Amino acid sequence: MAVRDGIRDRLADGSLDAGPSHPGPGVALVGAGPGDPELITVKGRRLLAAADVVVVDRLAPGLLLDELRPEVEVVDASKIPYGPGRAQEEINRILVSRAAEGRFVVRLKGGDPYVFGRGGEELLACVAAGVAVTVVSGVTSAVAVPAAAGIPVTHRGVAHEFVVVSGHLPPGHPASLVDWPALARLRGTLCVLMGLKSLPAIVEVLLAGGRPAQTPAAVIQEGTTGSQRVVRARLAELPDATAAAEIRSPAILVIGEVVEALV
Amino acid sequence: MAVRDGIRDRLADGSLDAGPSHPGPGVALVGAGPGDPELITVKGRRLLAAADVVVVDRLAPGLLLDELRPEVEVVDASKIPYGPGRAQEEINRILVSRAAEGRFVVRLKGGDPYVFGRGGEELLACVAAGVAVTVVSGVTSAVAVPAAAGIPVTHRGVAHEFVVVSGHLPPGHPASLVDWPALARLRGTLCVLMGLKSLPAIVEVLLAGGRPAQTPAAVIQEGTTGSQRVVRARLAELPDATAAAEIRSPAILVIGEVVEALV
Numbered sequence: 392m393a394v395r396d397g398i399r400d401r402l403a404d405g406s407l408d409a410g411p412s413h414p415g416p417g418v419a420l421v422g423a424g425p426g427d428p429e430l431i432t433v434k435g436r437r438l439l440a441a442a443d444v445v446v447v448d449r450l451a452p453g454l455l456l457d458e459l460r461p462e463v464e465v466v467d468a469s470k471i472p473y474g475p476g477r478a479q480e481e482i483n484r485i486l487v488s489r490a491a492e493g494r495f496v497v498r499l500k501g502g503d504p505y506v507f508g509r510g511g512e513e514l515l516a517c518v519a520a521g522v523a524v525t526v527v528s529g530v531t532s533a534v535a536v537p538a539a540a541g542i543p544v545t546h547r548g549v550a551h552e553f554v555v556v557s558g559h560l561p562p563g564h565p566a567s568l569v570d571w572p573a574l575a576r577l578r579g580t581l582c583v584l585m586g587l588k589s590l591p592a593i594v595e596v597l598l599a600g601g602r603p604a605q606t607p608a609a610v611i612q613e614g615t616t617g618s619q620r621v622v623r624a625r626l627a628e629l630p631d632a633t634a635a636a637e638i639r640s641p642a643i644l645v646i647g648e649v650v651e652a653l654v
Numbered sequence: 655m656a657v658r659d660g661i662r663d664r665l666a667d668g669s670l671d672a673g674p675s676h677p678g679p680g681v682a683l684v685g686a687g688p689g690d691p692e693l694i695t696v697k698g699r700r701l702l703a704a705a706d707v708v709v710v711d712r713l714a715p716g717l718l719l720d721e722l723r724p725e726v727e728v729v730d731a732s733k734i735p736y737g738p739g740r741a742q743e744e745i746n747r748i749l750v751s752r753a754a755e756g757r758f759v760v761r762l763k764g765g766d767p768y769v770f771g772r773g774g775e776e777l778l779a780c781v782a783a784g785v786a787v788t789v790v791s792g793v794t795s796a797v798a799v800p801a802a803a804g805i806p807v808t809h810r811g812v813a814h815e816f817v818v819v820s821g822h823l824p825p826g827h828p829a830s831l832v833d834w835p836a837l838a839r840l841r842g843t844l845c846v847l848m849g850l851k852s853l854p855a856i857v858e859v860l861l862a863g864g865r866p867a868q869t870p871a872a873v874i875q876e877g878t879t880g881s882q883r884v885v886r887a888r889l890a891e892l893p894d895a896t897a898a899a900e901i902r903s904p905a906i907l908v909i910g911e912v913v914e915a916l917v
Contacts, residue, residue, distance in 0.1 A: 422793075424695065425791070427697070428696075429695065429696045429697035429700070430695050430696070430697060430790075430791060431695065431696055432687065432692065432693050432694065432695055432696070432793060433691075433692045433693070433694055433695070433696060433699055434690070434692035434693060436696055437692070503793075503797050503798075503801075504801075504806075505797060505800075505801050505806035505807050505808060505809075506797060506807065506808060506816075507808050507814075509810060510806060511806040511809040511810070511915055511916055512809075512810055514806075514916060515916060526801050527693075528688070528693060528793050528797060528798035528801050528802075528878075529793060530685075530695060530766075530791050530792065530793055530794075531793075531794065531797055534766050534768060534769060534791060534794055535766075535791035537768075538766075538767075538768050538789050538791050539791075543767075543768035543773060543774040543777075544768055544769065544818075545768060545769055545770050545774075545820070546768075546774040546775075547772060547774070547775055548831075549831075550831060551770075551819065551820045551822075551823070551830065551831040551832050552817060552818065552819040552820065552831070552832050552837075553769075553817070553818050554815060554816070554817045554818075554842075555807075555815065555816050555817075555818070556814065556815040556842075557808070557814045557815065559814075560814070567814065568811075568812075568813060568814040568815070568841070568842070569814050569815050569842070570839070570840060570841060573836070573839045573840050574815075574840070576833070576836045576839075577833060577836050577837070578831070578833060579817075579819075579831070579832070615791075652774055653774055653777060653778060
């Protein structure tokens with residue numbers, strides 16, 4: 392697709408900032424990063440500035456939309472009036488139909504398009520419809536939100552691995568693909584996205600699976616933004632501490648010795 | 655630290671592109687992203703443009719250095735003439751000493767500073783020396799390199815978790831903190847960084863631990879750059895296929911059903 396071409400040449404000849412020409416009809420699935428509007432990539436921001444249509448998630452930083460030209464059509468995907476299953480179908484339909492009209496569409500997603508962002512489904516919908524599509528990776532909240540709270544997901548002598556897992560479905564849910572007891576046996580860092588609602592159940596299954604009750608842990612609400620809030624507690628006490636602090640979504644759980652690596 | 659202040663205001667009033675004033679003395683640990691120079695963040699690029707000193711890794715995109723003002727001091731950290739342990743000490747010393755001279759230092763790292771980037775150690779060195787320090791998260795290669803090869807690290811109905819692990823130390827090495835047999839029991843996506851040299855041993859321990867021999871897998875060399883090369887094979891055949899293709903570092907291994915999610 393045209394939007395992927397010529398980047399090196401343009402960087403090398405200094406014209407990257409000169410403003411891109413129109414990328415042509417198609418869809419770019421762009422990761423907007425974790426919340427701080429400056430944590431979008433240079434590429435994502437360039438494509439956003441060239442968009443005719445922007446289909447935006449609740450988690451993408453709203454300030455990025457203030458930069459758009461007034462004639463750009465902005466579709467708020469969180470307000471699509473369908474059920475959970477239908478909403479994604481409708482998003483796919485919007486992406487494909489706008490591109491088929493000859494417009495350049497940016498699908499702006501919080502974090503990274505492939506980290507629980509359903510980017511793969513949207514890409515497949517475009518491919519099936521014969522629409523040009525590209526993916527622009529973003530800074531994932533799973534790494535950047537802990538970092539903003541002073542927590543490195545890996546640290547020499549402390550953790551040489553980290554797991555990123557969706558807590559959207561609670562442990563034991565029939566549609567869940569996550570083997571929580573197996574995760575409980577790991578000693579590395581565990582980053583749980585969308586896990587706030589299931590936090591008590593997640594902690595219970597981790598403790599039952601052998602993760603020590605004294606493991607350092609944290610919950611971070613709206614990380615990397617001006618509204619960031621952080622709660623630290625031992626794993627066994629994390630649900631109570633989180634409830635007491637009235638933490639709200641979006642929030643990320645971090646569990647592991649790294650929580651204390653820099654303090 | 656001053657470099658973290660006022661971002662929202664500047665974005666909102668449209669002056670983000672007007673060029674920042676000097677951030678003041680200190681150190682910014684900046685993730686340069688996975689290789690494509692356009693996958694650095696807007697924030698990282700802004701701080702890089704303001705740097706008096708840049709201490710750069712082998713894995714950070716060299717093209718980003720072409721944009722620096724001629725008077726900027728560039729230190730190539732990969733050429734520091736010490737052993738593995740001493741080199742990091744020397745890097746820490748350079749960061750602290752330059753900042754103590756009143757200069758603004760950018761430590762430019764491949765990927766993200768906290769994903770096997772030793773960012774935590776550098777941050778602690780700065781804090782211990784009383785030097786102002788900030789961390790700018792980057793796009794991690796663990797997610798973006800598979801994406802550039804058409805592999806989503808998560809995908810609905812296929813994988814709701816991914817593990818990022820360092821293969822720098824081979825399985826069974828006394829200093830390794832990775833429980834490879836426990837990882838073998840997970841059914842999600844496994845992304846191994848720095849694992850090329852130990853690939854046969856890693857595959858052996860995963861197979862012995864119960865990961866099926868037919869699991870789809872891939873090795874990606876220099877992902878997101880113009881030199882990207884991809885080898886796909888079943889897990890059991892990955893070492894031979896990788897050797898036959900003469901894949902070189904830097905390379906990332908991806909193991910799991912997601913390798914076939916979009917093909």
